Amino acid sequence: MKKKRLKKIKNTAIRKAEEVLAFSRPKSLRDVELHYCAGCGHSIVHRLICETIDEFGIRERVIGVAPVGCAVIAYDYWDFDVTEAAHGRTPAVATGIKRVLPGNIVFTYQGDGDLAAIGTAEIIHAANRGENITVIFVNNGVYGMTGGQMAPTTLAGQKTVTTLEGRTIRNDGYPIKILEMLSVLPGAKYLERVSVHSAQEILRAKRAISKAFKTQIDNKGFSIVEVLSMCPTYWGMTSIQSADRIKNEVSTFYPIGVIKSY
Amino acid sequence: MLMCGNDACGEGAILAGCAFYAGYPITPQNELTAYMAKRMGETGGVFIQAESELAAINMVFGASVAGVRAMTSSSSPGISLKQEGISYLAGCELPCVIVNMQRGGPGLGNIAPAQGDYFQAVKGGGHGDYKIIVLAPASAQELMDYTYIAFDLADKYRNPVMILGDGLLGQMMEPIQIKSVEGRPLVDKPWALTGCKGRQARFIRSLFLGDGALEEHNKKLQEKFNNIKKNEIRAETLNIKDADIILVAYGSVARIARAGMELGRAKGLKVGLIRPITLWPFPEKTIADISGKAKKFLVVEMSAGQMVEDVMLAVKGRAEVDFYGRMGGGIPTEEEILKKIEALVKQS
Numbered sequence: 022m023k024k025k026r027l028k029k030i031k032n033t034a035i036r037k038a039e040e041v042l043a044f045s046r047p048k049s050l051r052d053v054e055l056h057y058c059a060g061c062g063h064s065i066v067h068r069l070i071c072e073t074i075d076e077f078g079i080r081e082r083v084i085g086v087a088p089v090g091c092a093v094i095a096y097d098y099w100d101f102d103v104t105e106a107a108h109g110r111t112p113a114v115a116t117g118i119k120r121v122l123p124g125n126i127v128f129t130y131q132g133d134g135d136l137a138a139i140g141t142a143e144i145i146h147a148a149n150r151g152e153n154i155t156v157i158f159v160n161n162g163v164y165g166m167t168g169g170q171m172a173p174t175t176l177a178g179q180k181t182v183t184t185l186e187g188r189t190i191r192n193d194g195y196p197i198k199i200l201e202m203l204s205v206l207p208g209a210k211y212l213e214r215v216s217v218h219s220a221q222e223i224l225r226a227k228r229a230i231s232k233a234f235k236t237q238i239d240n241k242g243f244s245i246v247e248v249l250s251m252c253p254t255y256w257g258m259t260s261i262q263s264a265d266r267i268k269n270e271v272s273t274f275y276p277i278g279v280i281k282s283y
Numbered sequence: 284m285l286m287c288g289n290d291a292c293g294e295g296a297i298l299a300g301c302a303f304y305a306g307y308p309i310t311p312q313n314e315l316t317a318y319m320a321k322r323m324g325e326t327g328g329v330f331i332q333a334e335s336e337l338a339a340i341n342m343v344f345g346a347s348v349a350g351v352r353a354m355t356s357s358s359s360p361g362i363s364l365k366q367e368g369i370s371y372l373a374g375c376e377l378p379c380v381i382v383n384m385q386r387g388g389p390g391l392g393n394i395a396p397a398q399g400d401y402f403q404a405v406k407g408g409g410h411g412d413y414k415i416i417v418l419a420p421a422s423a424q425e426l427m428d429y430t431y432i433a434f435d436l437a438d439k440y441r442n443p444v445m446i447l448g449d450g451l452l453g454q455m456m457e458p459i460q461i462k463s464v465e466g467r468p469l470v471d472k473p474w475a476l477t478g479c480k481g482r483q484a485r486f487i488r489s490l491f492l493g494d495g496a497l498e499e500h501n502k503k504l505q506e507k508f509n510n511i512k513k514n515e516i517r518a519e520t521l522n523i524k525d526a527d528i529i530l531v532a533y534g535s536v537a538r539i540a541r542a543g544m545e546l547g548r549a550k551g552l553k554v555g556l557i558r559p560i561t562l563w564p565f566p567e568k569t570i571a572d573i574s575g576k577a578k579k580f581l582v583v584e585m586s587a588g589q590m591v592e593d594v595m596l597a598v599k600g601r602a603e604v605d606f607y608g609r610m611g612g613g614i615p616t617e618e619e620i621l622k623k624i625e626a627l628v629k630q631s
Contacts, residue, residue, distance in 0.1 A: 081480035117345020
């Protein structure tokens with residue numbers, strides 16, 4: 022009896038020790054150095070996805086589709102099956118995978134150039150078909166990989182290497198609100214816009230990503246989370262200035278919150 | 284059983300175990316898309332009418348990533364749009380079958396049969412150093428048989444395979460014999476993405492950023508292409524041993540050329556025919572071996588002269604190579620070919 026009790030106490034102690042470890046690397050995230058610039062939001066989003074996958078216990082069922090852009094080598098960071106896709110064709114590739122493996126969890130990871138410019142047709146039609154996939158759409162308002170060109174989501178007046186005096190509506194048109202566009206499609210089931218510019222918003226982003234994956238797990242259909250993200254390098258700002266810019270500028274044009282839920 | 288070439292091609296895919304088809308409407312291959320819609324429904328496969336040719340080829344990419352036999356089809360302008368995807372498929376070493384029922388070009392062209400996409404099919408088509416296996420059937424029966432073979436070749440070499448037909452072959456009704464192929468096991472795909480249960484995570488990519496990594500990848504691809512060259516060349520030869528003039532033609536034109544050859548033979552002219560069945564790899568040796576003996580080659584195509592360049596490369600100046608072609612939907616007749624043969628005989 023004494024021995025048993027001792028063991029029990031010991032086990033409780035271990036459990037408590039584990040509980041103290043409140044922050045650890047998700048199993049789905051490889052223990053490697055990420056190449057992203059200081060203050061970039063990609064690594065946060067990578068982590069949130071991996072945490073979500075771990076929490077749902079779906080690592081062995083997940084197939085990710087990596088984009089062309091800054092996150093092009095996401096498969097070096099994620100420890101589950103990942104394929105590349107041509108620029109913008111990501112949702113079409115995901116469609117092919119999910120249709121033949123409906124029991125797997127298929128998600129795409131796309132930037133604003135990938136999703137809102139070259140891949141506009143693919144995202145609209147994947148959503149419209151109600152493909153049971155999850156899309157993580159990272160919107161930082163520039164093409165980072167290629168050197169900071171204007172993206173479809175670049176705000177009016179924002180300076181980039183291809184809008185030297187700032188984006189003009191006359192020449193470049195308006196920034197695109199993809200989620201609002203997709204929200205009119207009956208096939209699109211869960212749409213939420215979040216940000217990663219503060220701890221509070223990161224927690225909110227995590228909940229949204231979790232909800233989006235749950236939408237797919239429950240076979241409810243197409244889900245997308247737009248993540249407003251910082252690009253200090255091509256915004257020409259410090260990390261803190263970049264976070265403030267999302268709070269004060271970007272999120273006023275792209276309102277944070279659930280756009281549509283089933 | 285009577286079937287049009289497009290349907291026969293679709294049935295060949297079904298026999299081969301094709302479980303995924305994505306396509307987009309374009310004439311003259313629409314019967315194939317409709318046939319796949321019907322047959323995929325019946326066999327439990329996946330059929331998607333995509334929003335574009337780009338989406339269709341990339342859906343095929345996805346299905347191939349997931350390890351199933353996948354196919355798309357189109358006609359010339361649509362095949363141009365698929366080239367980006369084909370380059371990625373080749374770079375990622377993903378098997379799939381692409382059918383091109385060629386029509387007149389360039390641009391929107393017309394919907395009549397043509398062979399103007401030869402260069403695009405055999406020389407690469409998309410960006411980068413790669414090859415796809417190109418099969419050129421000449422009848423509805425062959426469309427069925429070679430589509431079936433195409434899936435095996437694609438899996439064997441982890442490479443895209445193209446069926447290069449034309450509007451004539453696709454829409455012509457011909458008698459077909461459907462062979463029974465039940466119980467044939469498909470090859471294992473230890474590279475496919477199915478979720479990493481019980482194994483290490485896998486990834487599929489054509490991006491190699493490390494120093495020298497892409498060159499290594501390219502060397503590996505070239506080695507594979509050389510293996511295909513060694514093992515997979517197919518050609519049909521007729522009457523070439525004693526021939527003074529050898530016709531070279533593929534696909535539907537090969538059948539017309541054969542009729543032209545027979546007209547010539549009936550007149551006592553020594554005419555033979557080489558019909559490349561694989562356009563890549565090209566039957567260089569078949570042509571090279573005879574090029575010392577035959578006096579002249581006459582290449583007949585429904586183009587301004589594309590395959591003729593490969594014939595010249597194989598002949599290496601050992602014989603004269605002449606060309607007869609019709610373009611923009613014009614179909615050569617056997618009489619036209621005979622006339623050309625007679626003119627060549629007179630010259631020599």
